[in-house]
Amino acid sequence: MPDAFLESSALIELVFRHREVQRKVESACPLGGRRLTSRYVLFEIARGYLLSLLVLQNKARAVGGLRELRQYMHSGQQLFKTCRRETMLAAYEDFLAHLEALGIAFTEEQRLPHFRGWLSQHVRHGWRRLTRVAEAINPVGCREDIPAPAQKANGLYEQPLPTQECGLPTACGLDRCLSSYHADFKAAAEALAALESPDAETQRRVVAVRSLLARNAGADFAGKHCWSSGDAIICHEAPVDATIVTKNRKHFEPLCAVFGRTLSTYV
Numbered sequence: 001m002p003d004a005f006l007e008s009s010a011l012i013e014l015v016f017r018h019r020e021v022q023r024k025v026e027s028a029c030p031l032g033g034r035r036l037t038s039r040y041v042l043f044e045i046a047r048g049y050l051l052s053l054l055v056l057q058n059k060a061r062a063v064g065g066l067r068e069l070r071q072y073m074h075s076g077q078q079l080f081k082t083c084r085r086e087t088m089l090a091a092y093e094d095f096l097a098h099l100e101a102l103g104i105a106f107t108e109e110q111r112l113p114h115f116r117g118w119l120s121q122h123v124r125h126g127w128r129r130l131t132r133v134a135e136a137i138n139p140v141g142c143r144e145d146i147p148a149p150a151q152k153a154n155g156l157y158e159q160p161l162p163t164q165e166c167g168l169p170t171a172c173g174l175d176r177c178l179s180s181y182h183a184d185f186k187a188a189a190e191a192l193a194a195l196e197s198p199d200a201e202t203q204r205r206v207v208a209v210r211s212l213l214a215r216n217a218g219a220d221f222a223g224k225h226c227w228s229s230g231d232a233i234i235c236h237e238a239p240v241d242a243t244i245v246t247k248n249r250k251h252f253e254p255l256c257a258v259f260g261r262t263l264s265t266y267v
Contacts, residue, residue, distance in 0.1 A: 001032030002262065005238040006134050007231070007252070008044050010245045010266075011037050015129045016049075016122070017090065018097040028245045028266040037134040038237055039142040044230055045130065046146055046161055050123070052087040054149060057119050058156045066112045091119065123149050123157070139237045141173015166223030174226055174233070179217050181236065185209055188232050188258045195254060202251065204228045235259055 006014065006025075014025040029035065056073070063069045073088040095115055099106060106114055127148050138144070149159040162171070169175035178185060189209040192202050208228035212221055226233070231248070235255040238244050242262070246252050249265040256263045 002030045003033040003242040004029035004035050004245045005242040006035060006037045007234050007244060007246045008041050009247050011041060011134060012045060012049050014133055016126045018094045024266045028264045030243050035134040036242060037136050039136055039138040039144060040140045040233060040237060042130060042136060043142050043146060046159060049087055050159060052084040053091060053123050054157045054159060056088045056091060060116050060119060061155060066108055140177050140233060143172060166226055167221050169218055175218060178212055182213060184236060184259060186213055188255060191254055191258045205232060231255060235261055
């Protein structure tokens with residue numbers, strides 16, 4: 001049986017979301033095989049999804065009531081951060097599912113401290129589970145030293161990531177990977193650029209991949225170009241005989257066609 005390679009959205013939903021969503025991910029995984037992911041996927045989750053949860057966690061400690069926190073999630077600072085807003089709202093949805101499972105009716109006043117405690121545990125346990133539900137491979141040579149989220153002396157939470165080193169060829173193996181598979185990534189950029197109506201994310205990916213490939217080997221690069229190339233890097237690093245599991249058919253289908261990978265999606 002083929003192994004399942006979980007990209008970022010699938011691994012997030014398998015670990016952090018409520019049981020109904022987890023079942024969708026499980027149904028998309030081939031039966032009998034291993035579950036794999038990568039260090040690159042874990043770093044991507046830490047830079048995006050986990051950061052959003054930590055921002056929400058710290059905000060929950062600062063507000064005086066749940067209504068204020070909900071307003072913050074729906075608007076305010078999150079207005080132009082769609083992914084962060086969706087992550088926060090999904091976390092609150094999972095919290096409500098948790099309360100429903102408990103069968104206990106909390107007052108509005110009681111819910112905020114309960115949410116703070118739930119979210120703190122949710123983040124800590126979720127981070128540990130990321131590497132337990134799937135074996136992390138590292139063909140790209142991404143960072144192995146990602147620290148766990150932790151609470152500081154002032155009560156706030158943080159996960160200091162070495163993102164300032166992204167773009168230094170000596171900090172990871174991406175430079176060697178691109179040199180070894182230059183033709184593959186060039187073909188991916190050309191295929192994405194030829195799509196009839198590429199969205200903004202795809203257009204950024206084409207620019208980023210081309211920029212990375214245009215460098216001289218060993219030269220520094222913009223860390224954001226690595227991040228914008230993420231789906232292409234993740235798709236390529238998946239083992240050839242594995243099935244990539246994702247809810248993001250739109251972006252992975254053309255990449256799988258170029259790299260010769262098998263895709264399994266869910267909604």
